[in-house]
Amino acid sequence: MMLEIRGLTKHFGGIQAVDGVDLHLGEGDLVGLIGPNGSGKTTVFNLVTGIYRPDSGSMALGGENLVGIPPHRINRLGIARTFQNIRLFRNLTVMDNVRIAHHSHLEYGPLAALCRTGRFYNGENELHEKVEIYLSIFNLQNRKYEIAGNLSYGDQRKLEIARALASEPRVLLLDEPAAGMNPYEVGRLMEFILSIRERFRISILLIEHQMRLVMGICERLAVMDFGQVIARGIPAEIRENRKVIEAYLGEDISIE
Amino acid sequence: MRLLRSLVKTVAAYALLAGSISFLAGAGFVNPYWVQILMLACIVAISAQGLNIIYGFTGLFSLGHAAFYGIGAYTAAYLMKTYGGQSQAAFLAALLAGGGASAAVAYLIGLPTLRLTSDYLGIATLGFGIIMKVVFDNADSFLPELGGARGMTGIAKMTTIPWVIFFLIVSLLVVRNTIHSRYGRAILSVREDEIAAETMGIDTFQYKMVGFVTGCAFAGVAGGLYAHLYTFLHPSNFDFFKSIDILIIVVLGGLGNMSGTLVVSFGWIFLLEGLRVFLPPGYVELRWVLIPVLLIVTMLLRPQGIFGAHEFPFLRGKGAR
Numbered sequence: 001m002m003l004e005i006r007g008l009t010k011h012f013g014g015i016q017a018v019d020g021v022d023l024h025l026g027e028g029d030l031v032g033l034i035g036p037n038g039s040g041k042t043t044v045f046n047l048v049t050g051i052y053r054p055d056s057g058s059m060a061l062g063g064e065n066l067v068g069i070p071p072h073r074i075n076r077l078g079i080a081r082t083f084q085n086i087r088l089f090r091n092l093t094v095m096d097n098v099r100i101a102h103h104s105h106l107e108y109g110p111l112a113a114l115c116r117t118g119r120f121y122n123g124e125n126e127l128h129e130k131v132e133i134y135l136s137i138f139n140l141q142n143r144k145y146e147i148a149g150n151l152s153y154g155d156q157r158k159l160e161i162a163r164a165l166a167s168e169p170r171v172l173l174l175d176e177p178a179a180g181m182n183p184y185e186v187g188r189l190m191e192f193i194l195s196i197r198e199r200f201r202i203s204i205l206l207i208e209h210q211m212r213l214v215m216g217i218c219e220r221l222a223v224m225d226f227g228q229v230i231a232r233g234i235p236a237e238i239r240e241n242r243k244v245i246e247a248y249l250g251e252d253i254s255i256e
Numbered sequence: 257m258r259l260l261r262s263l264v265k266t267v268a269a270y271a272l273l274a275g276s277i278s279f280l281a282g283a284g285f286v287n288p289y290w291v292q293i294l295m296l297a298c299i300v301a302i303s304a305q306g307l308n309i310i311y312g313f314t315g316l317f318s319l320g321h322a323a324f325y326g327i328g329a330y331t332a333a334y335l336m337k338t339y340g341g342q343s344q345a346a347f348l349a350a351l352l353a354g355g356g357a358s359a360a361v362a363y364l365i366g367l368p369t370l371r372l373t374s375d376y377l378g379i380a381t382l383g384f385g386i387i388m389k390v391v392f393d394n395a396d397s398f399l400p401e402l403g404g405a406r407g408m409t410g411i412a413k414m415t416t417i418p419w420v421i422f423f424l425i426v427s428l429l430v431v432r433n434t435i436h437s438r439y440g441r442a443i444l445s446v447r448e449d450e451i452a453a454e455t456m457g458i459d460t461f462q463y464k465m466v467g468f469v470t471g472c473a474f475a476g477v478a479g480g481l482y483a484h485l486y487t488f489l490h491p492s493n494f495d496f497f498k499s500i501d502i503l504i505i506v507v508l509g510g511l512g513n514m515s516g517t518l519v520v521s522f523g524w525i526f527l528l529e530g531l532r533v534f535l536p537p538g539y540v541e542l543r544w545v546l547i548p549v550l551l552i553v554t555m556l557l558r559p560q561g562i563f564g565a566h567e568f569p570f571l572r573g574k575g576a577r
Contacts, residue, residue: 049455050454050455051451051454051455070454070459071451071454071455072453072454072455072456072457072458072459072460074455075454075455075456075457076457080455080456081455083452087449087451087452088449088452089444089445089448089449089452089453090448090449091448092441092444092445092448096441096444099438099441100441100442100444100445100453100456100458101456101457103438103441103442103456103457103458104457104458106438108437108438110439113433113434113437113438113439113440114429114430114433114434115259115433116258116259116262116433117259118258118259120437121258123438124437127438163456164456167456167457
């Protein structure tokens, strides 16, 4: 088991944002986390990445505890994410965004950087090659000197995924990767997601509202409502699930 | 090989700059008064480069920069006066000790305050600056040599053109080489988005500390050079308004722009002194009207600072545009 979450709970004041959530992500899994707005999906991401501390419950990555570990350490353990409201380093170049994410995998020390020794140049050259790889996956290699904030919305979303990959995660959390994309771009994004899973052998957990993407590529789904997981299963089962339909559309409505 | 070549280039640039200015001054081509102003400009440039690291690159709003400048000045002056005499080696050690003292205090101040967000950090450093002014005013009560509110006298005149040029070049190299490395990029990511930086594996608290402590160390070294240039220290040289001066330089030069900070440091000092000469007697205090006007006009026309994103070639990174 790659990522294992048990009984995860978090409340903000009187609101139970996440209420006893269990989630399991195996090696190479592609799992979708869906649910109405405000059902606690993003809070789960914020808990897993250490931005919030859970009230109770356990989280482990490959057997290693994640509760109470600061976010940068969790990233180094192998979890990277993107954000629902894009959080790029907006005033830096596309290339720098990706280079920063690779920071903890570089080996040269402060003295090598200050004196610009051979070690520094070797490290930076290797980094440059890696950046090319990550950017070319998303067809961004020709825009590496552009300021990230000037990219189109779709490209910013792609750059966020490229940046997350550059931190060499084992588990990738995507928070609404298709938000604001047109149908053509969503199709491309689905291919990207499938190809990076193959290429980097990572497990992916994604939050998404676009059912075409969720139903199209996710192998398993978990549905959240009011902080709890109300259903789980393969996409075909979820589509028919009574509780899920009620969560999205309300009760006492007959569906043909 | 590359290291050797850049070392040779740097030393050559240093020798040329320091040699030619020293020659011009020594042969009497340049009035000693202006030589002193030139040295002051270099010192201010070092201190401003420090604040540029703190505010421009790391994004930490600090209003207490002059206090760290003062800590460096008093530390270096005290050590030199009590133990150093006239020795050049002792002077170097005293300057580094001044920088070290500022860095150490910055570390202690940073431990609680760097967890605050930018605006609150501004208030905290403002408070610290005011406390340090009071400490300098009453310093004679624990160390009589520091002079307290009467000022500290009897400091040896050690600061020379080769010394200020040396430290200016070193400070520029340190900033350039740090910023264009993984450490510099980590510092920039903290300024851009702390949460994103944390989730990408950057220990943001650590890099805030690195930026703050390094910037304050620059101020400390600059303070030591200042003390041994004017041979007299007074607490009013390190009050809140001196922090604002440096802040104005960094903002005018463009936050996070090394070239702009460098040019504006010189422009600022020479403008202040130049106006003293060129304004008719009796109107000299109009400087304090002209400079704010200039500041307002610049901010209206070039809010990104006079240099924007442009850097001098020798301050660019490897493989940058």
